[in-house]
Amino acid sequence: MSSTQSVTCPGVARYVTIYSDRRVKAYTWYSDQAYLELCEVYVNGCQFGEYGNGNCDNVCTSCAGNRCHPTSGSCDVCAAGSYRVGDQCVHCPQNCAGNTCDSPSGACSMGCLAGFSGIYCKCPANCNDQTCDGATGHCANCYDGFYGPVCTPCPAGCSTDTCDKSTGNCIQCDAGFFGNQCDQSCPANCKANVCNKDSGQCGDCDDGFYGPVCTPCPTGCSTDTCDKSTGNCIQCDAGFFGNQCDQSCPGNCKANVCNKDSGQCGGRINFNIDFLAKHICRPMKIG
Incomplete structure (x- = not known):
C-alpha cells in the first residue's frame, strides 16, 4: 500500500480506530503476523453541529440533537418544532399551537394559536369554513362582519357591522355617519341624527333648521x-x-x-x- 493513506468516513463519530486486517490475505505470501507502524495521523472533520463539503461553514439546523450528515447537512431525525421535507428538516408553521406539527406533512397537530385556523394555521380566524390559500393565507370567503383577503373587521360605523366582503364598503351606516366607510359625521342638526349614506345630506331637520345640511333658520x-x-x-x-x-x-x-x-x-x-x-x-x- 501507499505509505500515505487518505480515507473518507462520512458520519458522526467519537473515536477513530486504525488497524491492519489480515483475515483475508490479498497475497499468499502475506505473513500471519503483521505490524502497523504509524508515523503521523491527521483526523479532519467538522465540530459537532456543523457540516460542509470540504469546509465546516454550515450549522445543522432543525435536526434532533444538532446531529446531521457532515457533508450534506441532512437530518436523521427532526427536532421538535420541525418536520421533514425531503432529507431536510424545516420549521413547523409559525402559528401552530405548542410549536408542534405532523412530521410527514407539517400540519399543526395541536391546533392553532388564537387568531388563526386551517390545517397549517395560515388562515385568519374569520375565514368562512376555515379555508384559505395555502401559500398566502388569503381567505376565499369571510364570516359576516369581515372583509378582504385576510378578513379584516368591517369599519366601526357600519350598521350591524355588515359590509361588502370584497371592498369593505358599508351596506348601511349607524345613525350619525355617512360615506363608503361610514367614517364621516352627518350634519349636526339632521333629525334623529340621520343623513343620506352617500351624500351626507339630511332627509329632515330639527325645528329651527332647513335645507340639505340643516342650516339655521x-x-x-x-x-x-x-x-x-x-x-x-x-x-x-x-x-x-x-x-x-x-x-x-x-x-x-x-x-x-x-x-x-x-x-x-x-x-x-x-x-x-x-x-x-x-x-x-x-x-x-x-x-
Whole structure:
C-alpha cells in the first residue's frame, strides 16, 4: 500500500480506530503476523453541529440533537418544532399551537394559536369554513362582519357591522355617519341624527333648521321657525318682513308690526275703522 493513506468516513463519530486486517490475505505470501507502524495521523472533520463539503461553514439546523450528515447537512431525525421535507428538516408553521406539527406533512397537530385556523394555521380566524390559500393565507370567503383577503373587521360605523366582503364598503351606516366607510359625521342638526349614506345630506331637520345640511333658520324668523325646504320664515319677529324676515318694517307702524309679505303697516286697518265710525255711522233718534 501507499505509505500515505487518505480515507473518507462520512458520519458522526467519537473515536477513530486504525488497524491492519489480515483475515483475508490479498497475497499468499502475506505473513500471519503483521505490524502497523504509524508515523503521523491527521483526523479532519467538522465540530459537532456543523457540516460542509470540504469546509465546516454550515450549522445543522432543525435536526434532533444538532446531529446531521457532515457533508450534506441532512437530518436523521427532526427536532421538535420541525418536520421533514425531503432529507431536510424545516420549521413547523409559525402559528401552530405548542410549536408542534405532523412530521410527514407539517400540519399543526395541536391546533392553532388564537387568531388563526386551517390545517397549517395560515388562515385568519374569520375565514368562512376555515379555508384559505395555502401559500398566502388569503381567505376565499369571510364570516359576516369581515372583509378582504385576510378578513379584516368591517369599519366601526357600519350598521350591524355588515359590509361588502370584497371592498369593505358599508351596506348601511349607524345613525350619525355617512360615506363608503361610514367614517364621516352627518350634519349636526339632521333629525334623529340621520343623513343620506352617500351624500351626507339630511332627509329632515330639527325645528329651527332647513335645507340639505340643516342650516339655521334666518334670525328674523319668529320662534326661529322656517320652511324646512326653502328656509322661508313662517312668521317674522316684530319689526321685520320678507321671506327671510330680513327687511325692516316702516318706522311708524303701530307696535312695530307690518305685513310679512308686503311690509305694509297693519295699523292702517284700525285707522279706516275709526274713520267709518266717526263720519258714516250716526246715532238714530227714535220717537
